[in-house]
Amino acid sequence: MSTLDEVRSWFDERLGQLLRKYDVPGAAWAVLSGGRVVDGAAGLLSRATGVEATADSVFQIGSVTKLWTATLVMQLVDEGVVGLDDPVRAHLPEFRIADEDAAAQITVRQLLTHTAGFEGDIFTDTGTGDDCLEKFVAVLHGVPQLFAPGEQFSYSNAGYCVLGRLVEVLRGRPYDACLREHVLSPLGLTHAATGAAEAIMFRAAVGHVEPEPGAAVVPAPVWAMARSNAPAGSMLAMRPRDLVAFARMHLDDGRAADGTAVLAPGTAARMHAGEVALPDLGLMGTSWGLGFERFDTPTGVLVGHDGNTIGQAAFLRVVPAAGVAVALLTNGGDAVSLYRDAVGHVLAALADVDLPALPAPPRQPRRIDAERFLGTYSAEVFDLTVSQDPDGRIWLDQVPKGAFVEMGGRAERTELVAYRDDMLIPLQADRGMHMPHAFVGDDGTGHALYLHVGRAVRRAGA
Known part of the structure; x- marks a missing residue:
């Protein structure tokens, strides 16, 4: 087993090489083990400006935001304001989709576990005002139901936007304000931005995309997706150390580093536990919890989430049994291969857990009737x-x-x-x-x- 200092040395020596190998403009990372955190960065925040990435640079975390939205919902569950098996309409009577019977049945738990069953990739831009989530939920009235509520798993961005609106209604404040008041501030986070206007106060990463297949990546034409998808992951940006502080709270039974209770005792572990099995796709977890993706591997259990926005990719992995968490934030290129090398090294070195092998086609595929x-x-x-x-x-x-x-x-x-x-x-x-x-x-x-x-x-x- 390695030490944190050895992990830091590995990153200092290898990260720059890996960025060049995988055409990733820049990356920042943080690792928690034994209650201590180390972090660092390499590369560029933008190939257009040449600004260097630092440990305090903020990157978009994409759908890792869903863990924060789930935490906001579970705080309401802790307070007795919401029940996991409550119909969403009990608290959000305006919720409508094309299937009226399904809309009346869908529960809070089903939204958290991606089993609600309605079309999930809805990215309608409803403006930048504080009413954008209210307007977004209103446009879902024609969205089709793909399967009966609770029947199976299907990853849903729209479902998490509905959860964000649920938080707004029950707290009486916009989603961003709820996030800051109930999670960011209690954790004492200093480098987290809920939108571009806040991100610009820091060294902020710009996403990079391929102008054509096989070409070197270039800065993306826009910084973020629509604010209406903020609870699903379109806006939130932070430095890796702050993301790891969130993970630490989940490892420490819902308490911030200073002892502040963010979640009730037992709630974090409840969020990490498997709720629904996934198809064996090999690139996702084996099951999903209340927000958290879960990876049951032969060498141990991982929980976490990935995130992808326009040219940025984020990875968070937590090993509850070992008290280890690692965050890797990137801004373009072959981020998955970088994740495999970097995060895989950390998990093996500090937690003796190996990432499962990636799926690959057989060397001699058999012909079938398709x-x-x-x-x-x-x-x-x-x-x-x-x-x-x-x-x-x-x-x-x-x-x-x-x-x-x-x-x-x-x-x-x-x-x-x-x-x-x-x-x-x-x-x-x-x-x-x-x-x-x-x-x-x-x-x-x-x-x-x-x-x-x-x-x-x-x-x-x-």
Whole structure:
């Protein structure tokens, strides 16, 4: 087992090399072990300005924000204001989706665990005012229900926006104010920004994207997504040390470093426990808790979350049994490969926990009849069409729609091969990853009803 000082030395020696290897402009990191924190950074915050990254630089944490939103909700549960199995409408009567019966049934727990079942990738921009979340919830009235509430897992940004609005209504204040008053301030965090106007007060990272496939990354055209998605992860930025302070509170049974109670005793552990199993995709956890993603590995249990915004990627991993937490924040390039090398080293060195191996296509893929999988699966932000050519090769055509087009999404064609029962996998890696595609259910004609890639994408017309 290594020491924190040895981990710091490893980062000082290796991080710059890894940034160059994976074309990551800049990264900052922090590690907690034994109640002590070390941190650091390397590279650039922007290739346009040449400003260097420091340990105090703020990066967007993307969907890691969902852990903060879940914490705000669980504070209300601790106070007896909300019950996990309360229908959302008991507290938010204006909540509407296309399926009226589902809207009346969906519970707070189902939103927290991504099992509510309505279309989850809704990124409608409803302005920058404090009423943006109220307006966002109002536009959900036409959003389709993909499956019955509680039936399965399907990652949902929109569900966490509804939770953010729930917090606003019950606290009587905008989401950002609730976040600052009930989590940021009690933790004593000094380098955290709920939007661009606050981020600019610090050394702030800029996201970087590929102008075309295979090209070196360049600064993204915009800094953040719409404020209406703030509870899901569109705005919050911070330095890694502050993210690790949040993780430490969760390790210390809901108490800040100075003893301030942020959560009731036992609530943090309750949030980390598995609530719903996930399809075995290999790039996500094995189960999901009340906000937290959970990874049951042969060498130990990890909890945490990842985040991706426009050209920025964040990773938080916590080993409750060892009291270890590590945060890695990046601003472009092959961030997943950097995460595997850097965070993987820390977890092995300090907690004797190994990251599970990434899924990969078989060396000699077998040819299969893909009839059950063929067809188009449609979501709010893309269409996915699976086809098989006369030679037996299987293809996936992804066509972006709506918000994904506005964020620079491009049409992509990928060859898939047989992986496991009812699963296909890309033959070529994308940013260091081969994302398995699971085909779930039956549309009544022998074809899969959903293509599951962490999100359940329903067959068009079914």
